[in-house]
Amino acid sequence: MELEPSFAHMGLDGRLLQAIAELGWAKPTLIQEKAIPLALEGKDLLARARTGSGKTAAYAIPLLQHLLQVKMSPLVMEQAVRGLVLVPTKELGQQVLQMIRQLTAYCSRDVRVADVSGQVDMSAQRPILMEKPDVVVGTPSRVLAHLQGHSLSLRHSLEVLVLDEADLLFSFGFEEDLKNLLW
Numbered sequence: 185m186e187l188e189p190s191f192a193h194m195g196l197d198g199r200l201l202q203a204i205a206e207l208g209w210a211k212p213t214l215i216q217e218k219a220i221p222l223a224l225e226g227k228d229l230l231a232r233a234r235t236g237s238g239k240t241a242a243y244a245i246p247l248l249q250h251l252l253q254v255k256m257s258p259l260v261m262e263q264a265v266r267g268l269v270l271v272p273t274k275e276l277g278q279q280v281l282q283m284i285r286q287l288t289a290y291c292s293r294d295v296r297v298a299d300v301s302g303q304v305d306m307s308a309q310r311p312i313l314m315e316k317p318d319v320v321v322g323t324p325s326r327v328l329a330h331l332q333g334h335s336l337s338l339r340h341s342l343e344v345l346v347l348d349e350a351d352l353l354f355s356f357g358f359e360e361d362l363k364n365l366l367w
């Protein structure tokens with residue numbers, strides 16, 4: 185007999201499970217059921233599913249689980265930007281930020297997230313980045329500008345990279361920025 189897919193069977197941190205319960209999500213969507221266990225194993229994934237199928241949480245949940253594990257490790261870890269989510273538009277950046285905020289409702293002190301996708305002035309984002317949020321969400325152009333302006337550094341700290349709506353990212357004229365960012 186096959187077990188019903190459930191978040192509880194995925195070995196997630198209790199604080200994430202609590203937030204998921206509060207969101208009223210009874211069970212993972214198909215993409216979440218397929219992607220989360222693989223991502224938790226540390227596999228690289230390329231996933232595709234239709235709009236509204238829960239893709240954001242499919243990458244956000246394993247990303248947050250990884251960060252919570254790192255933060256709970258007995259080794260003293262320096263605060264660092266360990267997760268980067270690249271998005272093609274600032275509107276999507278805000279949606280992603282909101283989803284991550286909801287998922288971190290019970291661990292917002294342990295996992296901090298900043299959205300630099302361009303809705304506010306770069307100089308206003310600088311002090312936020314200087315505090316090294318655990319996750320940065322942003323458009324490639326803005327992330328690159330912060331890297332070049334030395335308000336953000338990823339070289340020795342980045343552990344998880346997400347390209348949300350990768351097809352759009354590569355078709356929005358971001359290709360040059362992405363190359364500069366990733367290579």
Ligand SMILES: Nc1ncnc2c1ncn2[C@@H]1O[C@H](COP(=O)(O)OP(=O)(O)OP(=O)(O)O)[C@@H](O)[C@H]1O
Pocket residue numbers: 208209210211212213216233234235236237238239240241242
């Ligand atoms: N397991 C779940 N059960 C119920 N609702 C869920 C679940 N996962 C996500 N949702 C909800 O489904 C909606 C769509 O999720 P999400 O925005 O992640 O989809 P998406 O596939 O990323 O969409 P898009 O392609 O538009 O970015 C959101 O309102 C989210 O809260």
